[in-house]
Amino acid sequence: MESNGGGGSRRLVVTQLSHIKELVKQLEVHLGGSPDLCKHLTSEISSVTERSIGMIIRSGAGHFDAARHRKRAAGDHLDSAPTPSPLSDVSDQPFKTTKKRKTMEKKKHQIRVSSAGGVENPLIDDGHSWRKYGQKEILGTKHPRGYYRCTHRHSQGCQATKQVQRTDEDLTLFDVIYHGEHTCVQKAVVTAAGKPQPERNTNAQSRLQDISSGLTVKTEGLQTTEPQQGSSWDAMPFCFSSPVSGLAPPERNPFSTPSTPENCLVASLSPSMVSPATSDSNYLCMTEPFQVGSDAEVVSTLVAVMSAPAPAMEANDLFVDRFEFDPSFPIESIDISSYFA
């Protein structure tokens, strides 16, 4: 049931993070004459990446302490709550706490999103369009929990919902709990697949390159399990699919993939991290590269997204043209180009 973390998977993660670090270094080079802020950001990205690698390495042969992490993600109140809570019981099982939840065969898992600097307005998104339908103060937590449902709930009967709650310990971290799977067909996906939008794509790709070059992935006590057949978790380490600065919202973004929250994690940037020239938030989607076991282990993935102001970066030659893969990097599992198509 519980995996020991999968040495192969861990190596993969470490490799990925190491590669990210290399990318950051490249970014720094390209930022030669850029504003100090950009350099500061890259420096921070680098340090965070190092810490991330260290955390994974320190996790050793033992598995990630998912229970502890779940408790942390759920808030301190769980310390005194012996009974399972929705947060602590992250599983494929239907909810058991309320009648409504019981009636819905909902898949659930939890991710942790860091929106760098996005304390005020995290704009957490995942390629799907959500409508907020409620907010509730949760006992034992400092911040209210927001309740979202799929925009297509009524039009397409999509039952996907999610809960977003800022963590107590870090205002830039958000616990996002997904319930159910999207049954809706995102128009943007269809559009993107059938009608390429060259202009937007070009711009978007450039921006995407900007951001992706500065991507830092921090995995906190990552739980990795051996891939399961037919799982959607074992495919792609990265999925750059969500809107980036200046792009349309997720549902209209040509980069949006038919991903579900179950396989796509998006962290968005706060306005403070966005170029003044762009009012839209920056989005960066990253497929959670880590297997979430069917036994409902929590994957708490922290994605710190950094982005230098777009105008400061002539990054068209980044990431794609200059994406230098480590020979050991599992390139076969990455198909970024497909997301630019």
Add this chain to the structure above:
DNA sequence: TTTATTTGACCTCA
């Protein structure tokens, strides 16, 4: 005018 968000009330369950 339409769409999204806010927020108090209500419902269900432990």
Add this chain to the structure above:
DNA sequence: TGAGGTCAAATAAA
């Protein structure tokens, strides 16, 4: 009975 989740009217924004 209290907590969590959802509903729906009111309000705001586009």
